[in-house]
Structures are given as C-alpha cells and as structure tokens.
Amino acid sequence: MxxxxxxxxxxxEVSLTGTACSLNCNHCNAQYLSRMKTKEQxxxxxxxxxxxxxxxxISGGSTKDGKVPILEHMDFIKKVHSMGLKLNFHTGLLSEEEIRAIKPYVERISFDFVYDDRVIQEVYHLKDKTKEDFEKTYLLMRRIIGGRIENEEGLPQSxxxxxITLGIKxxxxxxxxxxxxxxxxFIKPTLIVIDVFIPTKGTPFENCPVPDLDKVLKMVDKAYRRTSRTxxxxLGCMRPFGxxxxxxxxxxxxxxxxxxVLPSKSLxxxxxxxxxxVRIFNECCALI
Incomplete structure (x- = not known):
C-alpha cells in the first residue's frame, strides 16, 4: 500500500506571527510564512x-530562541480546536511549560529534527543551541504528548x-x-517525513543548487535500511518539482x-x- x-x-496553514520572524533562516527568510494565512483570515x-x-x-515565525511564541496565541488555538479541527503544530523548540499548555489541543506535532550544529548555527542562526537541544525537545514532546496510536490504516503512529530536510546547507x-x-x-520514531531543500527566491540561499539527486537517494536508502523495522x-511537501x-x-x-505529498505523475x-x-488523504501527511 x-x-x-x-x-x-x-x-x-496559519502563521500565528504573520510574516514576523526573529531568525530569518537562510533557507526561508520568512518567505514560507508569507504564503500562510493569518489568524483573522x-x-x-x-x-x-x-x-x-x-x-x-499551526506555524509561525520564531523567536530568537527558536520557537513560535505559542502562549501568546492560546485563545486562537482553543477557538479553532473547539470548532472540531485537528491541529498539527509546527512550533519549534518549545519549553516543557509550552508543551503542556498545548497538549490538550494536539493532534500531531511536526518537529524539525535537526541533528547538525552547522545547520542550527549557520542556517537557523541559533548561535546558542546545539543538536542536543533539538533531540532533548523532541524526546520531551514525545514523553509529554505521548501516544503510540494506531490509525485507520493500521500504521503504528506517534x-x-x-x-528532516536533506541538503539544507x-x-x-x-x-x-x-x-x-x-x-x-537509535530513538526509533514510528514515522519520519523527509523533505529536500528547495532554493527559494527572496532568501540568502536562492542561488544555491538543488541537492545532488543521487546523494539524496543515497540518504533515503540509508534511512530505509536503518529504520525500516520500526x-x-x-516524502514531505518540500522537494523540488519538475x-x-x-x-x-x-x-x-x-x-x-x-x-x-503531491506525488509526481511518473510515480x-x-x-x-x-x-x-493507493490510499488518498487530503490533509497533512503527519495527520495520517
């Protein structure tokens, strides 16, 4: 299947902060935020x-410590949740307090798992963060939010x-x-979403090449061989077209x-x- x-x-898709972001990462520079709706919209x-x-x-621009200021927007989160909508949070390095605050409203958290200090400091501009901070936050989210669940398709899910984004440097x-x-x-998630860097107009990386496709496929192959038992x-929504x-x-x-996500005609x-x-889903892939 x-x-x-x-x-x-x-x-x-909503950006809680509009186009405002304190990091302006090299690969995004708030360009992706500009394509999202505001809360009012x-x-x-x-x-x-x-x-x-x-x-x-649920997304938005980051503070200087790498997270969407989620507590400032809890009224909106509670309102849309009360309307029966499932919420998928893409909100970065949340603290334990923030994770617990959103827990009652979480259907999924889509977490950028960055285990590369060069990416964190040079691309994300998080000079005082390391890969250990990202792993610690991911594991904290998994512990607090919990939930090895089984979806309608019988897939074990967290x-x-x-x-992860291949070629983001x-x-x-x-x-x-x-x-x-x-x-x-090593930490055995039930699902990994793999994205591939796209050079985006209006960012410091707009003139970068797309990642070498053979190297991308080598990483996909490695990911499958290393994780397929668990x-x-x-493949997520970010990957080059054509x-x-x-x-x-x-x-x-x-x-x-x-x-x-958005499979090619060849596939x-x-x-x-x-x-x-083939099973068709009309929502974020993390929500399966």
Whole structure:
C-alpha cells in the first residue's frame, strides 16, 4: 500500500506571527510564512466555508530562541480546536511549560529534527543551541504528548513526527544528514517525513543548487535500511518539482518510501501499472 497526500484540500496553514520572524533562516527568510494565512483570515475562511476543512497546520515565525511564541496565541488555538479541527503544530523548540499548555489541543506535532550544529548555527542562526537541544525537545514532546496510536490504516503512529530536510546547507549533503539518520534510527520514531531543500527566491540561499539527486537517494536508502523495522518513511511537501521530483519519487518508492505529498505523475503511473493499492488523504501527511 502507498499513501498519496493532497493537503491543501482539507488542511489550512496559519502563521500565528504573520510574516514576523526573529531568525530569518537562510533557507526561508520568512518567505514560507508569507504564503500562510493569518489568524483573522483563518477564522473568516472557517466561517464562510463550514465543514470544508478538517485540520490546521499551526506555524509561525520564531523567536530568537527558536520557537513560535505559542502562549501568546492560546485563545486562537482553543477557538479553532473547539470548532472540531485537528491541529498539527509546527512550533519549534518549545519549553516543557509550552508543551503542556498545548497538549490538550494536539493532534500531531511536526518537529524539525535537526541533528547538525552547522545547520542550527549557520542556517537557523541559533548561535546558542546545539543538536542536543533539538533531540532533548523532541524526546520531551514525545514523553509529554505521548501516544503510540494506531490509525485507520493500521500504521503504528506517534503524535510527534520528526521531519528532516536533506541538503539544507545550500544544497550540500554531508555527514550532517548521516548523523541525523543514525540518531533517528537509535530513538526509533514510528514515522519520519523527509523533505529536500528547495532554493527559494527572496532568501540568502536562492542561488544555491538543488541537492545532488543521487546523494539524496543515497540518504533515503540509508534511512530505509536503518529504520525500516520500526519506522515508516514519507516524502514531505518540500522537494523540488519538475524532472527532479519525477525521478526522486519513483526511485524513493523503489527504495521503500510509503507516502508522498503531491506525488509526481511518473510515480502515479508506476503505482497504477504495478496494481498497488493507493490510499488518498487530503490533509497533512503527519495527520495520517
């Protein structure tokens, strides 16, 4: 069975801070925030289209210590949760107090698992943070939020889903990705979402190359070999389009990846040709 995700159909994205961000990471520079809705826009959409959307990705710009200032926005979180929407939090290095505050409203936490000090300090501009801070936060979230659950598809799942981005150092892939995969293999999440760096206009990295595809596939292969006994792999929404994605999706599928956000035509054709069962989901892949 393979899973295809089309999240914009039933998941809204909100930036709690609008376009404001104190970090302005090299790969984002608040460009992705500008594509998200504001809180006011979300409430208007929900009022005008009752029942159309099932979930919200809760995100926003970071403070200088690497987290979305979640406590300032609890009224909004409580309101949309009370409307029956599932909430997927993408909110960074939250403290224990903040994790406990959002716990009653969490369907999932999508956590950027960064196990590379160069990325943390040079790309994210978090000069006083290390890979140990990211791992500690992930494990704290997993302990507090808890929940090895089983979804409708029978997949064992955790409410805290680590995401990794291959090639985030201006398209470079090195031992940082290797170390990240090794560490995740050690702590055994039930699902890993793999993204691939996209050079984005308006960022310091806009002129960087896309990551070498063969190196990306090597990392995907390693991730599968190191984690397949305990972990399902998905390819997330960030990965280059065009011929790059066509080949990436097909080869990743052959390597054992089971889920794809906005799958390429080449992959859809291959899966159909092979007669494999396909399940379609219209929300964030972490919400499966």
């Amino acid at each position: 393979v899973f295809f995700f089309y999240p914009s159909r039933e998941t809204l 979300i409430l208007e959409i929900l009022e005008n289209h009752p029942g159309r959307f099932k979930s919200i990705l 409410r805290v889903v680590p995401h 201006c398209g470079e892939i090195d031992e940082g990705e290797e170390d990240t995969i090794d560490e995740l293999a 972990t399902t792999l998905f 011929e790059y994605r066509e080949r990436l999706d097909v080869e990743a599928y052959k390597l054992g990846v089971k889920g794809f 859809r054709d291959l899966v159909k040709e092979q007669g494999e069962e």
